[in-house]
Amino acid sequence: MKRKEIEKYLNTAVSNSVPDVLDNILEKCEKRKGFKNKVIKMKTEEKKKVFNYKLIGGLCCLILVLGLAGILGFNQYNKSFKVETVIEFDVNPSIELKVNKDEEVIEALALNDDAKKVLSDMDLNKVDLNVAVNAIIGSMMKNGYLTIDQNSILVSVKNNDSKERERLQKEIMEEINNLLNASSINGSVLTQEFDDTDKNIEKLSDDYNISVGKAKLISNVLAAKLTNSKGELYTFDALAGLSITELNLLLNEKNTDVEAVNSSGTASTSAYIGRDKAKEIALNDAKVKASNIRELEIEFDADDGILLYEVEFKNNNREYEYDIDAKTGKILYKENDIDDDYVSSSSINNGTGSNASISNSSSSSTISRDKAKSIALNDAKVKESSIRELEIELDKDDGRMLYEIEFKAGNKEYQYEINAVTGKIIERDIEIDD
Amino acid sequence: MLALNEYDPLVRNNLLEEYIDGMKEQNRKALVDFYEITKDAIYGFILSIIKNKEEALDIFQDAYIKLYENASKYQKEGKPLAWIMTIVKNLCYENLRKQKNNVDLEVLNNVGVVDKHNKKVEDKMVLDLAFQMITLEERNIIMLHVIGGMKYREIAKLLNLPLSTVLSKYHRAIKRMKEILKEDMK
Known part of the structure; x- marks a missing residue:
């Protein structure tokens, strides 16, 4: 019997026993306080009207001007200013490039403060895409965002033509790999398709204050139904705080191929203490010898945006559980308990630890x-x-x-x-x- | 409609705040949607405190009336579940106080335990087992976490307990239920 099953039982049991009293409640609420139908607010209506009169004149002019411009320069405009592809780069700096059909950058947007630092005085307007990628990756390395420890970058591409999109994903991935290798960083590049107008993803991105590309990556990861060391499905909440390298690491560790994400290289583990160290920390804390323990399990896990090792083992008649911060080695949670399955000649235990x-x-x-x-x-x-x-x-x-x-x-x-x-x-x- | 515990916490909170907003505007549909999404969590939580089914039913209805009437008092700060469950919890304890005026705290803490003679044979084996074998607080935590989808941190705040206590109580309670079920299946 697993914890998940017990929770499922409970869910069904409660859900089956909830009385259906909605009608009663509605009736009582109506009596006590009443309901209103959706009210059309007259005030705002009136306000709008006033505005409209003032605006109409200006609007006419604007339409005229735009119309003229349209006739004169539409073809030119279409070619060089129309956004054909949107590309987002996430390390932690998150940068968005809007690119036209000629693969020239129309706009480069810094999506967070780190990104402002990376773009600082760069003028990428009308620059070829591959030159822009070079400049951005170079600046990310220079500013210490892409390093041996944090070696993963996510590239999200939006282009309505799927062939074009796949070609671009592949080319950018190769380009970045070359650049990183040249600086002896064994990089790992993740690429995915994304849609910067997807309302659900946009909402998650707003709520968690992360880029749309990263929100999409996390929902791609969640779609793969990964479970944590307790057998529960990961939630957005648990993963939102992780960096791209950490998310990548989790995917590597869980040995899962997420269909919607292509990847090259592997995530760097050099910033983390590693399994052996995690084990050592747990055993030292428990004051237990490695040679005495049974049923050791070490799992890589993430919760509340922190990567951790969950270490479980048994010693004599006790079972131990530790959550250890994978970066700092700090013990975040520990528990030790009587091992119910333990059989010993002296079965009476007075409780220690x-x-x-x-x-x-x-x-x-x-x-x-x-x-x-x-x-x-x-x-x-x-x-x-x-x-x-x-x-x-x-x-x-x-x-x-x-x-x-x-x-x-x-x-x-x-x-x-x-x-x-x-x-x-x-x-x-x-x-x-x- | 999904149950409360199937949502990502932030999405869930936004949704609940939307419904509370609607109830504030006295919108009937908002109340209906709010009821559908919260009924399991609220009923489960009441059951974790109140032993008597009829009383639980009364409180369940009163809870929605109170939530509807007080929707305008909700302060938007991203913690709708805490607000909801605090109102529900207070209703439960009000009821307990009414029931037994001179009750001492020790008894109060144990009234939630299902009376064995009263046990109805329904498909609530697990629920009944849980009620018998774990303490009031453990029941609260299990219901809020499993049915309500509340985070341990949120529960700790609501029940005024340290996070570590909530965690260990949760694990212990699940473990105990595991043991019971293991034996039950033999």
Whole structure:
């Protein structure tokens, strides 16, 4: 039984039991407060009218001028100013180029502050596309955005002619690879198709303050149904904070081919601590020897825009879980717990490790573990010698300290929650253990 | 329509704020859409606090009336779920206080546990199991996270708990349910 399945069960169970009371609610809301149909606001209407009178004169002139210009210079305009292709470059600086049919740059846009630095005093107007790519990549390297550590660049291309688009994607990819290789950066180039007028992607890009190309890449990644180390599908939220190199790295690590994304080279891992180091950090923290552990699992993962290693292992009767920041090696989350599957000759465990510290810090005001145990055993009317799989945990719940005690005796399974200060039994559950 | 937990959090929040805006304008359609998208999450959360089905049903209806009436008081700051669940939570606790005027806190914390004699045989095996085996807070967290799609951080704020507590409680509760189900399937 996986966590996902339990969650699915819960979902169905709740969804099936929700009562259908919408009509009731609508009726009551109508009675108490009422509904209004969509109101046409007269005020704005009037305002518009006033404006219109003023504008009409000017508008006529404008149309005249445009009309004339259209007749005189339409062909020329069409050829050199019409946007044929939109290309977005993302490293973290995000730059958008609008390109005409002759592959000349009509407009170069800095989509974020980093990009302004990259473009700074460059004038790319009417420059050939490949020259512009050269200049941009060169400046990105010079300004330290494309490095051995951050070696990935995303190129998103929009062109209505799919053959043209594919040709451009391929050519730009080759061009960038050549440039990076020449500077001994083993680059990795990702290319994809994108549409800068796609409303959904635009919204995500606005909401997360990332470029449209990157938003598209993340939704392409999500479409591949990648799961994190807990078996959950990644969310946009978890990935939005990652750099292109980090997203690329995640794709490499998960060994997934995302259909909509072409790639060359591999993402650099030099900025990260690596699996072995992650393992070492976890084992040191747990004060456990590498030779003693079982069932070691190290998975590369991302959450809240941070790349991390999830390290899991077992030692004696405990299981450990660590989330370690892949860049800094900092332990972001740790947990250690009794391993339920562990079989040992001395099956009684008094709980060590993380729980011990809780018990020490509050031992003055709480009853002892033994006392809690004997309260539970007395209540259950079983002898200590006859119990199996005893677990005692001191925990804080609703601001109260309490002992959670579980054990088996005969064919029954007992669970107690005991107020750790007063010794009062808060909850008791006895079930047949089959 | 998707359930609340199937949306990306930001998209979800924007959508909810849109509906709340609509309810503020007393738009019927906004209330209907709002109901459809939130009903599982709100009902699930109520069930995690209230044991009695009829009371849960009353609170469920009252919740929507209250949310509709108070829509204009919602401050747009990208946390619609926190606002919604706070109102629902307060309704639940108001109800509990009405039920047992002189109740001490210890009892209050345990009323959510399903009474075994009252257990109806429906397709809610998991739900019932969850109710029996985990604490009130664990139920709250599970419902808010699984059905409501709320992030641990949001839940921590709503329930006034440290993030690490929410995380460990969630994992422990799921683990406990796992154990129970494992045995149940044998």
